[in-house]
Amino acid sequence: MRFGAPKQLLPWQGRPLIAHVADMAWLAGLSPVVVVVGAEAEQVVPALAGREVQVLRNYRWQQGMSTSLALGVAALPSSVDAVIFLPVDQPLVDARFLRSLVTYWQQHHAGIVVPVGREAQRGTPVLFARRFFAELANLSGDIGGRALFASYPDALVTMPVANPDILTDVDTPAAYEALLARRSPSLAWGAIKGVICDMDGVLWRGETPLPGLHEFFALLESRHIGYILATNNASKTPEQYVDKLSRMGVSTTTDHVLNSATAAADYLATQAAPGTPVYAIGGPGVREALLSHGFTLTDGEPAAYVVVGWDRELTWRKLATATLLIRGGAGFIATNPDRTFPMENGLVPGNGAQVAALITATDVTPVMAGKPAPLLYERALARMGTSPEETLVIGDRLDTDILGGLRLGMPTALVLSGITRADELHTSPIHPDAVFDDLAALVRAWAMID
Numbered sequence: 001m002r003f004g005a006p007k008q009l010l011p012w013q014g015r016p017l018i019a020h021v022a023d024m025a026w027l028a029g030l031s032p033v034v035v036v037v038g039a040e041a042e043q044v045v046p047a048l049a050g051r052e053v054q055v056l057r058n059y060r061w062q063q064g065m066s067t068s069l070a071l072g073v074a075a076l077p078s079s080v081d082a083v084i085f086l087p088v089d090q091p092l093v094d095a096r097f098l099r100s101l102v103t104y105w106q107q108h109h110a111g112i113v114v115p116v117g118r119e120a121q122r123g124t125p126v127l128f129a130r131r132f133f134a135e136l137a138n139l140s141g142d143i144g145g146r147a148l149f150a151s152y153p154d155a156l157v158t159m160p161v162a163n164p165d166i167l168t169d170v171d172t173p174a175a176y177e178a179l180l181a182r183r184s185p186s187l188a189w190g191a192i193k194g195v196i197c198d199m200d201g202v203l204w205r206g207e208t209p210l211p212g213l214h215e216f217f218a219l220l221e222s223r224h225i226g227y228i229l230a231t232n233n234a235s236k237t238p239e240q241y242v243d244k245l246s247r248m249g250v251s252t253t254t255d256h257v258l259n260s261a262t263a264a265a266d267y268l269a270t271q272a273a274p275g276t277p278v279y280a281i282g283g284p285g286v287r288e289a290l291l292s293h294g295f296t297l298t299d300g301e302p303a304a305y306v307v308v309g310w311d312r313e314l315t316w317r318k319l320a321t322a323t324l325l326i327r328g329g330a331g332f333i334a335t336n337p338d339r340t341f342p343m344e345n346g347l348v349p350g351n352g353a354q355v356a357a358l359i360t361a362t363d364v365t366p367v368m369a370g371k372p373a374p375l376l377y378e379r380a381l382a383r384m385g386t387s388p389e390e391t392l393v394i395g396d397r398l399d400t401d402i403l404g405g406l407r408l409g410m411p412t413a414l415v416l417s418g419i420t421r422a423d424e425l426h427t428s429p430i431h432p433d434a435v436f437d438d439l440a441a442l443v444r445a446w447a448m449i450d
């Protein structure tokens with residue numbers, strides 16, 4: 001009542017608060033995301049349209065918070081090992097914080113994980129392991145999971161929070177206004193020491209360089225910012241990208257280029273010795289990456305690993321060979337998950353479609369190298385020697401470039417010169433830290449910072 005409208009619907013970063021919080025949970029990879037609505041459900045439910053969430057209506061909400069907890073816990077499938085209760089009014093709780101809560105739980109084998117902010121004050125959100133689900137479902141009245149803290153001191157671990165501000169809740173209209181005012185554009189340019197940049201749709205479209213290309217590389221050089229040009233496209237070799245940039249008047253070297261085939265081969269090199277036999281599906285990009293790391297490519301004889309990239313000469317025999325090897329225990333690595341590939345006349349099956357056939361045939365999920373999986377960006381960070389916080393991700397796709405960056409806790413900038421249209425930002429659960437029309441606009445913003 002104090003806000004003049006349901007608190008769940010207060011705007012936050014261009015979307016209702018409830019949608020923002022559900023998006024953070026999804027972004028953190030928590031699954032399933034269950035949203036319990038009580039008062040004002042008729043108004044609140046439409047705010048979640050288009051999200052992969054399960055919405056539950058609590059018709060007993062007037063009997064207290066415990067009824068919402070019970071409803072939510074009852075909806076969790078038996079495969080779920082732990083639950084995090086996310087209040088709707090902590091908008092600064094982000095995907096990275098939620099991941100850290102999960103990691104803390106895994107490392108400490110804890111039953112309950114409670115974040116601790118200023119003056120050792122216990123905050124929310126709290127994580128509960130499955131063994132407490134029954135008890136949580138049996139609470140009554142206007143109490144939450146905190147009721148269990150006193151009964152299980154040995155199961156409870158507290159997680160120190162480096163920046164306790166993140167736990168701030170929107171309790172009053174004044175607190176909301178204060179949070180809004182503080183949330184200025186969050187890209188801290190001064191802290192950036194490295195850049196991971198997508199290529200297609202950012203640097204060029206087809207054979208046409210995009211605005212800002214030369215200024216971008218000049219800025220990186222003048223400020224001694226390291227960079228990696230990273231792409232999910234495994235079909236071309238790093239040399240081919242260096243040649244393409246050279247035709248556009250930009251001089252770089254292959255150690256600045258990382259495609260998903262190289263990331264897959266880099267990863268494999270951490271798992272297997274040179275000379276290990278590998279069966280590869282894919283074009284020259286995949287084969288060269290594996291050969292340059294010293295692996296032996298086989299043609300179907302026993303192989304220790306199967307590496308799958310986009311293959312325009314894919315045959316049933318290749319799929320059969322890969323299936324037999326994976327079923328026989330060979331490791332399974334995929335370069336990238338892109339389901340389709342854009343051709344002049346429309347979308348055709350991409351590597352994700354090939355990989356899906358093998359997953360269906362083997363019941364084995366591959367290690368994925370490409371965005372948004374972490375491997376490609378982790379390899380890029382390792383090459384530059386920068387930390388996630390000081391490395392800016394630039395890309396034109398929300399679901400690969402930006403999502404991959406957010407999952408690793410990296411600052412992200414979206415450019416609208418490629419795949420993503422401005423109106424998609426209002427419906428997508430993926431929120432980049434900054435949005436620019438193109439690379440030229442990004443360079444102008446960056447150049448203004450000393």
Ligand SMILES: [Mg+2]
Pocket residue numbers: 198199200201202395396397418
């Ligand atoms: Mg792109």
